[in-house]
Amino acid sequence: MNKENMKTKPVLFSGIQPSGLLHLGAYIGAIKNWIKLQNEYECFFSIVDLHSITVRQDPKAFRERCYDFLALYIACGIDPAENVIFCQSHVPAHAELTWILNCYTGMGELSRMTQFKDKAKKQEGATVSVGLFDYPVLQAADILLYRTNLVPVGADQKQHIELARDIALRFNRLYGEIFTVPDHFIPKAEAGARIMSLQDPESKMSKSDPNEHGTISLLDSPEVIRKKLKRAVTDSEAEVRFHATKPGVSNLLTIYAAVTGKDISALEAEYQGSGYGKFKDDLAEAVVTFVAPIQERYFELRHDKAALNAILQKGAEQARARAEQMLQKVYEAVGFVVLK
Ligand code: AQP
Numbered sequence: 001m002n003k004e005n006m007k008t009k010p011v012l013f014s015g016i017q018p019s020g021l022l023h024l025g026a027y028i029g030a031i032k033n034w035i036k037l038q039n040e041y042e043c044f045f046s047i048v049d050l051h052s053i054t055v056r057q058d059p060k061a062f063r064e065r066c067y068d069f070l071a072l073y074i075a076c077g078i079d080p081a082e083n084v085i086f087c088q089s090h091v092p093a094h095a096e097l098t099w100i101l102n103c104y105t106g107m108g109e110l111s112r113m114t115q116f117k118d119k120a121k122k123q124e125g126a127t128v129s130v131g132l133f134d135y136p137v138l139q140a141a142d143i144l145l146y147r148t149n150l151v152p153v154g155a156d157q158k159q160h161i162e163l164a165r166d167i168a169l170r171f172n173r174l175y176g177e178i179f180t181v182p183d184h185f186i187p188k189a190e191a192g193a194r195i196m197s198l199q200d201p202e203s204k205m206s207k208s209d210p211n212e213h214g215t216i217s218l219l220d221s222p223e224v225i226r227k228k229l230k231r232a233v234t235d236s237e238a239e240v241r242f243h244a245t246k247p248g249v250s251n252l253l254t255i256y257a258a259v260t261g262k263d264i265s266a267l268e269a270e271y272q273g274s275g276y277g278k279f280k281d282d283l284a285e286a287v288v289t290f291v292a293p294i295q296e297r298y299f300e301l302r303h304d305k306a307a308l309n310a311i312l313q314k315g316a317e318q319a320r321a322r323a324e325q326m327l328q329k330v331y332e333a334v335g336f337v338v339l340k
Pocket of ligand 1: 016017153194196204206207
């Protein structure tokens with residue numbers, strides 16, 4: 001992409017919380033499309049660290065994980081020379097716009113968010129923070145600050161993007177065309193909109209899954225990947241077929257197709273009559289082969305903190321410049337005194 005053309009391109013924003021190891025679900029649901037779309041859009045890829053503190057983080061591990069994420073974004077194929085990659089906490093406008101948007105969002109709307117209900121349930125016994133409740137508004141601010149046209153996400157985020165659209169439309173009705181109303185970009189189900197846990201195919205693969213065998217991290221070793229896929233829950237039919245009644249096998253087929261580029265129907269044909277053992281072994285090798293170059297590049301990049309900090313510094317400056325413009329526009333629209 002030629003930087004000169006950036007302003008004429010539509011805008012893409014997306015981010016991932018550095019709240020645990022980056023896994024294959026987030027890669028297939030989101031990052032794969034970031035890579036595909038990065039040349040067509042002016043892209044802002046964020047490490048959304050403000051979102052992560054909606055649940056407790058160990059500060060030292062959390063800080064290091066932000067660098068892990070940066071190195072992984074790049075290792076997966078996001079070019080830092082052509083895209084803006086930044087930590088959300090480096091751009092104060094995200095928190096500032098959230099406050100404004102909080103005042104244009106109903107408690108009822110947030111109460112209906114299924115992610116909140118699921119995540120609050122997972123925290124049973126602990127205090128559920130106001131931040132967790134408000135997280136979709138922060139996400140709306142993330143998106144709306146950049147005049148975003150497209151938000152590539154997994155299916156679990158659809159409701160949040162719809163909320164961001166509702167807030168933008170509501171605000172625009174009151175004050176004129178301030179915000180761009182964003183669209184989501186969600187893969188089709190068979191392309192990995194929702195990759196499920198290897199241990200519980202009814203629940204999505206998740207960073208915070210206490211069962212580590214349910215999730216494949218992009219940094220898992222070949223031995224660990226083989227072990228997790230060998231143990232993956234299937235069914236008693238021994239038939240490699242994509243079907244709603246076979247969620248475990250369908251999930252494995254989706255992963256297989258995503259990491260090899262093969263069609264699901266071709267995989268079904270390839271493994272007809274062969275049982276699950278060979279299917280799982282081959283899938284494990286395909287995943288190992290897929291993550292190998294990502295890991296190699298990751299380890300090259302990860303030790304060079306100075307280079308990573310320089311990328312974050314540049315990204316923060318670029319994102320701040322853009323976000324600040326929108327924030328000023330919003331401040332003016334709601335009637336704050338704006339000092340020129
Ligand atoms: N299992 C998944 N299948 C498809 N897409 C997924 N995404 C996450 N899990 C899957 C997509 O990846 C992006 C990053 O999500 P996030 O980390 O910001 O939030 P999340 O959806 O809450 O992810 P986790 O793994 O479930 O995190 P924890 O456990 O920390 O809450 C999003 O685009 C998401 O759709």
